[in-house]
Amino acid sequence: MSSLLADAAIVQKMASEPWPDDVCLYQPYKSNEVGTADSVQQVLLPDNAQCLAVQCYLQMCGLPFRTVLRTNAEHMSPSGKPPFLRAGPYVISEVDPIIKFVSTKGHSLSDKLDRPQQAEMKAYLALVQGTLGNAELYISWCDPTTASEISRPRYSSPYPWPLNTLLAYRKQWDVQNQLKALGWYSKTLEEVYDEVDNCCKALAQRLGNHHYFFKQGPTELDALVFGHLYTILTTPLTDNSLADIVKEYSNLINFCRHIEKKFFEERERGPKD
Template identity: 60%
Template structure:
């Protein structure tokens, strides 16, 4: 009998994946911010591509439940693992991999592009959330502190803002203008667009963790309501990237409900990309 592409990727040594595997993130409607939503969606996409079902659990204190203080994290059996990189390694140790078919040069290239996404897109999302005054006042503070009573909601938001702004200073982003940050996003999208070209995925016909990471960030940018559309417009300038997001949404999320896959189609404050 023919095996599916995902089954072929997993190989004969793959361990059974528990049915009660769960992914934890903040509250979807009222609390989660752009960067955390993007990171969570990247992990969901990766697990979907591996054909590993996971139930998404939303908790107001998910950030404080995480062993690294970052979301998302997965609870599989008696183990808890947070963030995409460690989750990829954890899943690989269980015999499930998306990138085993790549040669060493391709693997190095894939890692370089993943670093680009994390250094540019993720950092730009954090900058926008915590360093752009209009976004901070209208979106970030109200959402981040929403589960908590006053004055705790403000105290926690200011603590997080201080933490992120200190990080921005350490990496040389504190003095950047919003226009410079948007230009960095555009350069990152240009590099991704050139690498993708007319292929369905970044490495030909099969997805890798790079595809999951790029989808998580670009889809979230395209579908999240911010104070302006400047960030999403940078992505929309690249038709192959928006088509890439639609394709992954359609293939790995549309039609998957919580009864058969554990991961529902991604939702956002705006809309699905599907028309």
């Protein structure tokens, strides 16, 4: 009981504080900003999807933040997974906890939904994370070609030898154990692609010809779906099979274009004079 009261007091204290001016979102390096001699980018498909989803959600909420790139962002994170948010004295990692933290500050995109819609949204959130998230991990670390040609070189790029090799193989081992526990490790690559196709089909049917998944406007589901789909479409892999699945659904492509234009390109340009 005392723990529950303490948690409630913390939530109340967090809610009473305004959104800080110096909020930073930490994530791994992209492009050639790692500082290595080549152009290898550090961030991998699964982490990039999560980072982009959080960026998109904060943009949709209209909250100011600054993206900070760190080679050791994963090891700085309280949960060991990027991205993580530093907001005043609070440090919060991963998509769901960050969204919950934002809601304590009075910013929620799903409050406008009724209870059945909120339940439906949660079901789709679980579908996206459980399917696209696991598929990205599988392809990155369980497909031998992708792991050897992309994932291990990118992941190890900031570190000297032999630490780079040790860390990359430990990461691969950890992810494979995680997928074994979830029943994904035993799948074939074709079965993983089928899972992704079924997920995209369900999302495409729910979206229809609308800009967002719910007529009331953007929600965390839109941010999460955009983070995953946009990353799949724009991340070079050893072949294009994963992106080709998404490209079969024209309304999902149009959805990504709309979100990118409205919450990234227009925000970067700023208000017109």
